[in-house]
Amino acid sequence: MEAMSGLFTGFGVILTPENLLLCLAGSFVGTMIGVLPGIGPLAALALLLPITFSLPPIAGVVMLAAIFYGAMYGGSTTSILLNLPGEAASVVTCRDGYQMAKQGRAGAALGIAAIGSFIAGTLSVVALTFFAPILGEWAIRFGPPENVALMLLGLVCTLYMITGSALKGLVMIALGVLLAMVGTDVVTGNERFTFGSIDLSGGLDLLAIVIGLFGISEILLNVETISKSTLLADKIRGLFPTREDWKASLAPMLRGSGLGFLLGLVPGGGPITASFISYAVEQRVAKDPSRFGKGAIEGVAGPEAANNAAVGGSMIPVLSLGIPGTPVTALLLGALVIQGIQPGPLFMQQRPDLFWGIVASMYVGNVFLLILNLPLVGLWVQLLRVPYRVLFPIVLMLSVVGTYSANKNLFDLWVMLAFGVSGYVLRKLQYDLAPFLIAFVLAPLLEQSLRQTLVMSPDGIMIMTQRPIAAVLIAISFVLVALMIRRGLTTRKTGGIPHEAHV
Amino acid sequence: MKLMCKRLAAAAGLGLALISGAACAQGAKAALAKVKPADFPTQPIEMTVVYPAGGGADLTARLLAKTMEDITGNRILVNNRTGGAGMVGHAWLATQAPADGYAIGMLVNLVWGDSMLRAQGRWTHTDLEPVGYLNSDPMMWFVTNDGPFKGKTLKDIVQAAKDKPGTIRVATVPGSMWDYSIEQVEKQNDARFLRVPFQSGGAGVVGLIGNNVDVALGFYAEAKPHMEAGKIRGVGVASPERLSHAKDMPTLNEQLGGKDYLWTLLRFVVVPKKTPADRKAYIGAMVKAAMQQKSLRDEYAKLGVYFDPALENAANITEALNAEAERERAFYVKTGRLKP
Numbered sequence: 001m002e003a004m005s006g007l008f009t010g011f012g013v014i015l016t017p018e019n020l021l022l023c024l025a026g027s028f029v030g031t032m033i034g035v036l037p038g039i040g041p042l043a044a045l046a047l048l049l050p051i052t053f054s055l056p057p058i059a060g061v062v063m064l065a066a067i068f069y070g071a072m073y074g075g076s077t078t079s080i081l082l083n084l085p086g087e088a089a090s091v092v093t094c095r096d097g098y099q100m101a102k103q104g105r106a107g108a109a110l111g112i113a114a115i116g117s118f119i120a121g122t123l124s125v126v127a128l129t130f131f132a133p134i135l136g137e138w139a140i141r142f143g144p145p146e147n148v149a150l151m152l153l154g155l156v157c158t159l160y161m162i163t164g165s166a167l168k169g170l171v172m173i174a175l176g177v178l179l180a181m182v183g184t185d186v187v188t189g190n191e192r193f194t195f196g197s198i199d200l201s202g203g204l205d206l207l208a209i210v211i212g213l214f215g216i217s218e219i220l221l222n223v224e225t226i227s228k229s230t231l232l233a234d235k236i237r238g239l240f241p242t243r244e245d246w247k248a249s250l251a252p253m254l255r256g257s258g259l260g261f262l263l264g265l266v267p268g269g270g271p272i273t274a275s276f277i278s279y280a281v282e283q284r285v286a287k288d289p290s291r292f293g294k295g296a297i298e299g300v301a302g303p304e305a306a307n308n309a310a311v312g313g314s315m316i317p318v319l320s321l322g323i324p325g326t327p328v329t330a331l332l333l334g335a336l337v338i339q340g341i342q343p344g345p346l347f348m349q350q351r352p353d354l355f356w357g358i359v360a361s362m363y364v365g366n367v368f369l370l371i372l373n374l375p376l377v378g379l380w381v382q383l384l385r386v387p388y389r390v391l392f393p394i395v396l397m398l399s400v401v402g403t404y405s406a407n408k409n410l411f412d413l414w415v416m417l418a419f420g421v422s423g424y425v426l427r428k429l430q431y432d433l434a435p436f437l438i439a440f441v442l443a444p445l446l447e448q449s450l451r452q453t454l455v456m457s458p459d460g461i462m463i464m465t466q467r468p469i470a471a472v473l474i475a476i477s478f479v480l481v482a483l484m485i486r487r488g489l490t491t492r493k494t495g496g497i498p499h500e501a502h503v
Numbered sequence: 504m505k506l507m508c509k510r511l512a513a514a515a516g517l518g519l520a521l522i523s524g525a526a527c528a529q530g531a532k533a534a535l536a537k538v539k540p541a542d543f544p545t546q547p548i549e550m551t552v553v554y555p556a557g558g559g560a561d562l563t564a565r566l567l568a569k570t571m572e573d574i575t576g577n578r579i580l581v582n583n584r585t586g587g588a589g590m591v592g593h594a595w596l597a598t599q600a601p602a603d604g605y606a607i608g609m610l611v612n613l614v615w616g617d618s619m620l621r622a623q624g625r626w627t628h629t630d631l632e633p634v635g636y637l638n639s640d641p642m643m644w645f646v647t648n649d650g651p652f653k654g655k656t657l658k659d660i661v662q663a664a665k666d667k668p669g670t671i672r673v674a675t676v677p678g679s680m681w682d683y684s685i686e687q688v689e690k691q692n693d694a695r696f697l698r699v700p701f702q703s704g705g706a707g708v709v710g711l712i713g714n715n716v717d718v719a720l721g722f723y724a725e726a727k728p729h730m731e732a733g734k735i736r737g738v739g740v741a742s743p744e745r746l747s748h749a750k751d752m753p754t755l756n757e758q759l760g761g762k763d764y765l766w767t768l769l770r771f772v773v774v775p776k777k778t779p780a781d782r783k784a785y786i787g788a789m790v791k792a793a794m795q796q797k798s799l800r801d802e803y804a805k806l807g808v809y810f811d812p813a814l815e816n817a818a819n820i821t822e823a824l825n826a827e828a829e830r831e832r833a834f835y836v837k838t839g840r841l842k843p
Contacts, residue, residue: 042555042556046556046561050581142713185677186677189682190678198590201590202586202588202590331556337806338566340805342724344731344732409586409591411586451700452700455697
């Protein structure tokens with residue numbers, strides 16, 4: 001009941017023309033930066049931060065938060081249409097979203113992505129409304145051992161995503177882990193694998209890799225078949241999801257929402273991990289897993305819901321404890337600090353107007369985003385009619401600008417280019433790139449948490465079995481690996497996993 | 504892209520329209536006019552920050568840039584050149600930034616450690632000249648209110664690390680001020696902590712609240728809300744005197760009976776050394792004028808920093824800050840990190 005009255009307070013704060021307008025502006029900007037490859041929410045928030053200095057605290061944060069969750073809506077668009085992820089959290093959407101677009105079902109994929117984002121966004125705000133204080137306390141118990149277990153689980157889930165040759169998939173995971181080791185050693189502070197280069201001292205930039213590996217290589221692949229003048233293979237079949245699409249998507253959306261929310265809560269989680277794990281789960285529970293990678297709508301609905309729900313989840317540690325788990329939430333916190341407001345454990349009691357105002361604005365923002373995005377589906381689909389020779393130079397330019405703008409470091413462009421060419425070669429050789437990426441994202445956290453765990457534990461690795469959350473997560477990982485091995489053994493008897501190219 | 508620019512511009516316009524009325528200090532403006540070179544600036548000045556947007560350094564720079572813009576009317580753009588925990592931006596400023604006054608940097612004194620220990624001769628902090636001091640943020644030691652050091656002083660904690668060496672878990676950030684402060688306390692008191700590495704001071708404080716470590720080192724702003732909520736408590740501050748906004752917290756010096764337990768983040772503005780003297784002077788004057796604005800000082804105070812009078816009133820800020828750098832070099836030499 002306290003939550004309900006709080007929420008009323010919140011809506012009272014937020015329902016002014018000025019605040020609504022800023023929420024709408026933030027939603028729109030967020031959608032746009034989500035669509036544009038490279039330019040992420042972090043860069044946009046940093047650019048707009050000075051504007052909030054002169055706004056009332058609530059107005060500024062409402063706008064910045066709207067950009068954050070708005071970006072998760074937009075991120076799927078280019079993934080589906082161009083096989084080019086707008087955000088790292090939308091990489092996995094490429095797999096089935098792009099296949100759907102090729103089959104003329106781009107509209108259905110975009111529609112499901114928008115609606116899934118809305119459902120997940122709203123559900124996660126509902127959870128935020130009622131459980132923020134309890135979940136905040138839970139999130140903070142996530143220490144190094146729990147993070148180790150979570151990262152391991154993430155890597156195990158990646159095993160399920162491998163399409164085609166299992167060996168090639170494992171090679172990609174290993175490569176991802178290996179390249180993630182470049183940079184500064186988290187424990188000693190020494191540089192490793194940097195060959196004396198200042199540019200490598202901070203490691204390889206995730207964004208440059210995503211754009212290179214997925215974006216640039218996609219352009220290279222398409223240039224080969226330039227004889228076709230547009231992307232669209234078939235006719236566009238309907239702009240909106242059909243009844244069957246709905247039926248197939250609802251459960252994945254709900255699962256994705258729950259999963260994304262929980263993963264968003266904890267420091268090692270976040271939208272990227274959430275979308276990957278959701279995909280693996282959907283593939284696991286599907287009656288016919290072989291449809292995945294060939295345009296299964298569940299493969300769009302689940303991950304897109306998960307990355308949006310993760311945003312709601314990640315707001316909890318910030319709002320209820322003042323502890324940011326991601327760079328973007330750190331920036332939101334910064335925007336409040338600059339206004340002289342330091343959210344902490346007492347934030348909810350001291351500034352109920354702000355706390356509930358932000359929560360209420362997230363309900364409003366998600367509605368705005370749905371209204372903004374559904375009509376846009378028709379517009380975006382027309383993009384598929386633009387000829388290659390016009391579209392790809394533009395996409396290439398956006399990729400370059402986006403990559404450079406993140407760190408203002410020319411070296412990142414070389415990284416992007418190198419990974420673009422490597423990605424092209426690897427895809428020609430039928431290597432799956434998604435396991436590489438998730439391994440690259442998880443490995444640094446896994447390493448750091450593992451080494452922290454071993455330093456702080458008196459009984460070495462056995463600490464993992466003494467902490468309940470860690471123990472449960474580890475147990476799930478073991479079960480998943482056992483199931484995987486069993487499946488591998490049975491299929492070998494019947495002639496092996498079908499050797500299928502995945503692009 | 505174009506669409507996005509338009510949107511950003513529209514949002515910016517919206518923001519500006521909502522400003523109730525920007526105050527502009529006339530007095531500081533007059534003083535500035537005296538040292539203003541005739542041909543400078545004719546284009547926007549780029550202020551480089553080597554850490555990501557949203558952090559303490561970034562907020563400090565953006566507030567400064569905004570105040571300097573208000574006073575002078577010059578456009579000042581904050582640019583985050585990140586990577587390698589600051590290494591990339593530091594190297595860019597020292598070796599590639601144009602020395603024409605249009606490239607300035609808002610740095611934190613961590614640049615000295617980068618230069619002395621990690622630059623490997625590729626660049627040095629002496630390629631950059633400090634022209635203005637902003638503020639200081641001393642390192643603090645924290646414990647939880649319900650953990651093993653409930654009601655204990657820093658002296659008790661150090662004693663515990665002496666009696667049971669290697670058992671008290673303390674959060675550190677390897678190869679930086681956190682490590683040095685712990686090492687200094689260990690060396691001079693014959694104690695040994697169990698150092699658990701974290702990526703940042705903030706992450707260490709979170710580790711403390713989650714009871715994954717027993718002691719954490721950090722800064723006032725990131726710990727304040729948790730202190731107010733009664734979760735954690737500061738047991739020592741590595742500054743020469745107690746801070747006015749945290750009077751109850753003793754200094755490390757008074758607790759441990761020393762005089763060199765001093766670890767402070769200093770924030771200041773630099774220009775490439777070869778920048779023309781008149782432009783250097785003008786940039787220095789701009790920073791000084793900005794720092795005389797009550798509004799900016801209030802904003803900084805909200806971030807939990809203090810203003811070191813010795814550096815604020817220094818006749819020559821370049822020399823004063825270079826002297827601080829030399830003090831740090833002496834520590835590296837003494838601890839064997841650097842050859843004399």
